[in-house]
Amino acid sequence: MTADQWIALVAGIVGGALRVGAPFLFVSLGECLTEKSGRINLGLEGVLVLSAMAAFGGAYLTDSAWLGVLIGAAAGAVLALLHGLLCSLDRVNDVATGIALMLLGTGLAFYLGKPLIQPQAPQIPAIPLGFWSDNPVVRSALQLNALVPGGVALAVLLWWGFARTRADLLVRMAGDSAQATRALGYSVSGLRIAATTAGGFIARLGGASLTLFYPGSWNEGISSGQGLIAVALVIFARWSPLRCSSAARAPSASAGATTCSTPCPTHSRW
Numbered sequence: 001m002t003a004d005q006w007i008a009l010v011a012g013i014v015g016g017a018l019r020v021g022a023p024f025l026f027v028s029l030g031e032c033l034t035e036k037s038g039r040i041n042l043g044l045e046g047v048l049v050l051s052a053m054a055a056f057g058g059a060y061l062t063d064s065a066w067l068g069v070l071i072g073a074a075a076g077a078v079l080a081l082l083h084g085l086l087c088s089l090d091r092v093n094d095v096a097t098g099i100a101l102m103l104l105g106t107g108l109a110f111y112l113g114k115p116l117i118q119p120q121a122p123q124i125p126a127i128p129l130g131f132w133s134d135n136p137v138v139r140s141a142l143q144l145n146a147l148v149p150g151g152v153a154l155a156v157l158l159w160w161g162f163a164r165t166r167a168d169l170l171v172r173m174a175g176d177s178a179q180a181t182r183a184l185g186y187s188v189s190g191l192r193i194a195a196t197t198a199g200g201f202i203a204r205l206g207g208a209s210l211t212l213f214y215p216g217s218w219n220e221g222i223s224s225g226q227g228l229i230a231v232a233l234v235i236f237a238r239w240s241p242l243r244c245s246s247a248a249r250a251p252s253a254s255a256g257a258t259t260c261s262t263p264c265p266t267h268s269r270w
Contacts, residue, residue: 008135011133011138011142012137015130016141017249019213022209023048024206024226025151025244025245027203027231028230029241030080030200030203031044031203032239033158033198033202034080034199035234035239036171036172036175036195036239037174037191037195037196038188039192040098041200042094043080043100043102043105044080044102044203044231045102045106046079047227049105049109049227050105050106051072051075051076051203051208052072052222053075053112053211053218054072054074055204056072056116056121056211056212056218057113065121065122066124068208072204073208075204076204077197077200077204079105080196080197080200081196083098084193084195086101087192088192106223109220113218121212121218123216124212126144126145126146127144129144150205154202155241155244156242159240170186170191171194173186210223233247
């Protein structure tokens with residue numbers, strides 16, 4: 001292989017990992033925040049699929065990718081809020097509720113999203129990381145989702161916030177010791193509902209990345225279980241936002257290698 005071919009190969013692997021890893025990044029960060037409060041949300045798979053459909057539909061109807069992202073945000077946050085409210089009831093199991101809401105979210109997405117399978121919607125802008133190269137394959141491969149830098153910054157902010165800010169310390173206390181939280185006069189249920197809702201809001205960015213960047217269209221198999229994989233990544237990362245950011249690249253590395261096994265076509269959503 002020539003030097004240019006090696007550069008194209010490495011660029012394809014890196015670019016493919018960044019594209020495929022975006023949903024894992026946002027869903028794992030959202031679940032990390034949720035689990036820090038002492039609650040597990042297996043319904044994030046439903047949040048991911050529903051927000052993907054809502055973001056695509058919103059972008060298609062408004063002709064704006066960013067409005068689509070906001071609409072997907074609202075859909076994901078509402079489903080996560082429902083999970084938080086249900087789990088605050090007596091004798092309600094987090095895991096069972098999460099599975100039920102996962103089925104609800106995916107069912108709603110499949111039903112409401114049937115008219116959206118064929119249309120094309122505006123895409124999230126790409127950051128051209130391959131501007132330095134004259135090779136069209138490299139330039140095409142290194143098109144970065146504009147949401148990813150925000151996700152990395154969010155991981156750093158959460159890592160800093162869990163140790164430095166009062167709000168995040170309260171979230172951790174609600175997860176570590178409910179009795180201590182009540183003794184200080186705070187509502188454990190309120191903190192957990194807020195953390196679960198915020199986690200769903202963050203996770204919806206992963207759904208928007210699926211339908212508005214890569215692969216950039218809506219279909220019923222868009223997620224392929226990425227929401228559940230991201231929940232496992234949080235445990236693998238030991239509930240650290242920075243480790244979640246790194247672990248999100250693990251499932252996407254092989255996909256990146258597969259992506260670059262053939263020349264990357266030039267496309268506006270890449």
